[in-house]
Amino acid sequence: MPRTYNQKLKLLYLRDYLLRSTDEDHAVTIQDMIDMLARHEIRAERKSLYDDLRLLGPDGYGMDIIHSGKYYKVVSRDFELQEVKLLVDMVQSSNFITSRKTSSLIAKLETLCSRFQAARLQRTVYVRNRVKNMDESVYLNVDAISEAISEDRQICFQYFSYNTAKERVLRHGGRVHTVSPFALIWVDQNYYLLAWFAESGELRHYRVDRMTRIRALRKRREGREAFAATDMATYTTKVFSMFTGEATQVRLRFADRLTDPVLDRFGTDVILAPEEDGHFTVTVEVVVSPQFYAWVTAFGEDAEILGPPSVREGCRKHLAGVLKQYET
Numbered sequence: 001m002p003r004t005y006n007q008k009l010k011l012l013y014l015r016d017y018l019l020r021s022t023d024e025d026h027a028v029t030i031q032d033m034i035d036m037l038a039r040h041e042i043r044a045e046r047k048s049l050y051d052d053l054r055l056l057g058p059d060g061y062g063m064d065i066i067h068s069g070k071y072y073k074v075v076s077r078d079f080e081l082q083e084v085k086l087l088v089d090m091v092q093s094s095n096f097i098t099s100r101k102t103s104s105l106i107a108k109l110e111t112l113c114s115r116f117q118a119a120r121l122q123r124t125v126y127v128r129n130r131v132k133n134m135d136e137s138v139y140l141n142v143d144a145i146s147e148a149i150s151e152d153r154q155i156c157f158q159y160f161s162y163n164t165a166k167e168r169v170l171r172h173g174g175r176v177h178t179v180s181p182f183a184l185i186w187v188d189q190n191y192y193l194l195a196w197f198a199e200s201g202e203l204r205h206y207r208v209d210r211m212t213r214i215r216a217l218r219k220r221r222e223g224r225e226a227f228a229a230t231d232m233a234t235y236t237t238k239v240f241s242m243f244t245g246e247a248t249q250v251r252l253r254f255a256d257r258l259t260d261p262v263l264d265r266f267g268t269d270v271i272l273a274p275e276e277d278g279h280f281t282v283t284v285e286v287v288v289s290p291q292f293y294a295w296v297t298a299f300g301e302d303a304e305i306l307g308p309p310s311v312r313e314g315c316r317k318h319l320a321g322v323l324k325q326y327e328t
Contacts, residue, residue, distance in 0.1 A: 006040065007042060010044065011056065014037070017033065020111075022073035026073065026116050033049055064076040079112045079113070084109055138191065140214075142191060145184060145214065146184065148216045149184075154180050157215070158170050158171075158211070159175075159177060159206065160211075179195035183232065187236055194235075196222055196226060233267070237284075250285070250286050250311050252296065253281045254279060254282070256274075257302065259280070288311055290318060293314065
């Protein structure tokens with residue numbers, strides 16, 4: 001490579017080297033920089049490097065470069081280490097991101113910090129073990145849905161499930177669904193599409209990673225009034241794990257120690273009515289389903305459905321059905 005061309009790259013190599021090889025706890029010397037540039041066939045003198053560092057520094061390009069004696073280091077970046085760790089944890093804990101894509105994204109996130117800090121991120125990732133999605137098509141699905149929403153167009157798609165051989169099986173006989181997409185919702189580590197289904201005249205939700213062959217149509221979206229009237233925070237609170245069921249006002253009783261999970265589920269605006277025996281009651285609107293019963297009964301004797309009677313009886317039948325499976 002011509003020498004003059006290499007010289008034009010010097011500032012870029014120097015910037016990358018400082019970002020990757022220094023942080024608050026690690027520094028480099030002018031000689032380290034000269035050696036690094038030599039590996040890229042770039043000759044550099046000390047005086048020119050002093051000028052380059054001033055050019056890259058706070059009074060020039062804006063990098064937070066400080067030096068103490070003969071040592072130089074970058075002490076702050078666009079993302080703090082704690083922020084990168086947070087992003088890594090979000091990627092690692094997301095079910096819809098496959099293991100392969102997780103590794104790829106984390107490798108890119110590592111470039112936001114020094115190589116020493118990146119090693120600490122890898123150790124954080126190593127101890128985690130979460131179930132990951134089998135299919136990367138969800139990224140394409142999210143992109144296709146987002147584009148259709150921005151262009152005010154309906155979409156069509158097919159819905160599928162996996163069989164015991166982990167093979168896709170189209171649901172509803174391979175029927176093609178046509179809907180008007182309005183929002184992507186992130187619930188319980190999965191993406192869901194909230195869309196207007198004209199055939200039944202209602203808003204419905206679909207798991208994005210179970211959608212396939214998504215195609216945007218020329219038709220404009222319908223159901224704007226219904227979507228505008230929907231409170232998204234209330235909607236996601238009522239619909240437990242995005243399963244269908246009847247929305248009902250339910251009165252529940254919990255032990256005081258369950259305040260945190262109740263507020264996590266229903267939000268901090270819910271009214272908690274304390275009782276004298278170390279319990280409290282709450283009245284909320286929920287979608288009554290087996291998943292709702294499972295959530296309540298998971299707390300054992302510390303949680304109870306007080307009413308209405310139909311929901312209480314539904315929970316009793318749910319438990320009886322579960323118990324029957326374990327009878328000898």
